[in-house]
Amino acid sequence: MTVIHFQDFGKTHQVALKQIERCNVLVIGNTGVGKTSLIRTITQTRLSTRRTDVIPKKPYTPLNIPIRLYDTPGLEREKNQVRQVKKDIFQLIKSKKKQEPKEQIHIVWFCINAFTTRESDIDIDWIEKLSKKIPVIMVITRSLSQEKSNFIRHLESNLENLKIRSVIPILAESQESNNGKINPFGLDKLQFQTEKLLDEIADKATQNSVNAMAEKAFGWCRDACGKIFTLQASLHFFPVPFAQTLTVPFLQARMIKSICKDFKYTNAANEELMSISAIVGLDGFFELILRNLPIDYNNIQNLHDILSTLCSTIQQSLDGLPFTDGLVDAISTLADSDFMSTIPILTAISGLANTLSVWFLGYVLIESLKEYKLAEYKGEAPPNLQILVTEKIQFIQTSMQQAILVSPA
Ligand SMILES: Nc1nc2c(ncn2[C@@H]2O[C@H](COP(=O)(O)OP(=O)(O)OP(=O)(O)O)[C@@H](O)[C@H]2O)c(=O)[nH]1
Ligand SMILES: [Mg+2]
Structure with a gap:
C-alpha cells in the first residue's frame, strides 16, 4: 500500500x-x-x-x-x-x-x-x-x-x-x-x-509583500514632491501663469492614485480618492511649524539646514511615537535631494510647507494601505481607508503641535 x-x-x-x-x-x-x-x-x-x-x-x-x-x-x-x-x-x-x-x-x-x-x-x-x-x-x-x-x-x-x-x-x-x-x-x-512554523511564515510573508508595495509607492511620493517643490520654488523667481498653479492638486491626485494602484487597492471609487486628496489643510500647519523651529533664520545657509533642524526637533520631541522614525526618514530623504541645497531660504518656505504636506499625505496613505492590506490578507474585514488616513493625520498634527509649538525652544 x-x-x-x-x-x-x-x-x-x-x-x-x-x-x-x-x-x-x-x-x-x-x-x-x-x-x-x-x-x-x-x-x-x-x-x-x-x-x-x-x-x-x-x-x-x-x-x-x-x-x-x-x-x-x-x-x-x-x-x-x-x-x-x-x-x-x-x-x-x-x-x-x-x-x-x-x-x-x-x-x-x-x-x-x-x-x-x-x-x-x-x-x-x-x-x-x-x-x-x-x-x-x-x-x-x-x-x-x-x-x-x-x-x-x-x-x-x-x-x-x-x-x-x-x-x-x-x-x-x-x-x-x-x-x-x-x-x-x-x-x-x-x-x-x-x-x-506556518504562523510565523505567514506573518513574515505578508509583511514582506506590504513592505515591497510601500517601497514602490514611495517612488510616487518622491516624484510628486520633487515636481511640486520645483514648481513652488520657481514661483518666486518667474511669473507663472495661473493655470500652472493648478498642477499641484493634479500632481497630488496622481500620486494618490498611483500609490493605491501599487497596493492593488483597486476597489476605491474615484470619490474616495478625491476625498483623501481633499484632506489637506496641512500646508498652513507646516508653515507654522517651520516658522517656529528653534532655529536662527539669519544664520542658516539653505533649506537643507531647515529640514535637518526639523528632523532633529521631531526626533527629540516625538521620540517613541509610532510615526516618528518614518517621518524623520521621509524628511531626511527630502533634505538630501540635490535641489534642496540650491534654493535660497525664506523665499521658499511656503513651497516647502506645501511639499511637506503632500509628502506627509503620501506617507500616511502608504501606512494606512499597509494596515488595510494586512487585514485583507488575514481575511479580516478591511478598515475604512479614509478614516485611517484622517486619524493618522490628526494624530501627527496634534503630536507635532504639542511638541514643537508648546515646548520651549
Ligand atoms: N534507499 C534510499 N536511497 C536514497 C534515499 N535518498 C537518496 N537516495 C539515493 O541516493 C542517490 C542520490 O539521490 P538524489 O535524490 O538524486 O540526490 P540529490 O540531492 O537530488 O542529488 P543532486 O541533484 O545531484 O544534488 C539516488 O541514487 C537515490 O536513490 C533514500 O531515502 N533511500
Ligand atoms: Mg537532485
Missing part, C-alpha cells in the same frame, strides 16, 4: 494558510544527499534522480496538498559552481520576496547526509546567511535508524547557535540493510515541524 505523505498538511493552520495559500519549500543540500528523492516521495512522482544541474523553473506540487517543493542543484562541486548555485538561490529568495505572500519562498529544508558526523562538515556560514532571511529546518537524509545519533543530539542542543529550528532524521525511500529492509520514516515529523 502506498503511503501518502503530508496528506493533511496545514489542516491545523488554516488561518496561516489563508494568507500564504501554500507553503513554498526550498530544498537545499550537497550533491547526492537525497533532495530529489525526498521531493519524489512527497509528490509521488517519478522524478529522475539524475544530477540536478539548475534550479527547475517550476516547483513540484503534490496533488491537493498545499505545499510546493523547489529542488536545487547540489553544493558539493567545483568552487565556482557552488558560488553560482548559492547566488542563484539567494536571487530566487530575493526576487520572490517582493511578490504576493503565496509566491514567496517560505522555508528551507537543509539536507545533510546521515553519514555526516562532524559540525565542521556542515556549511554553517551558509545556513546562518539563509536563516537571516527564512527559517531553516535541518533534514538528516538517508538515516538508517530512528534512534538519535550523538551527532543529532549535539545538533539539537545547539539549535540556537546553528540558527536552525529543528533537526529531523528521515529515510525518504526504503533501504535494504544487513538487518533487512528499512521502511521510510521521519516524514511525519518533518511535516509537523514545518507546520509549527
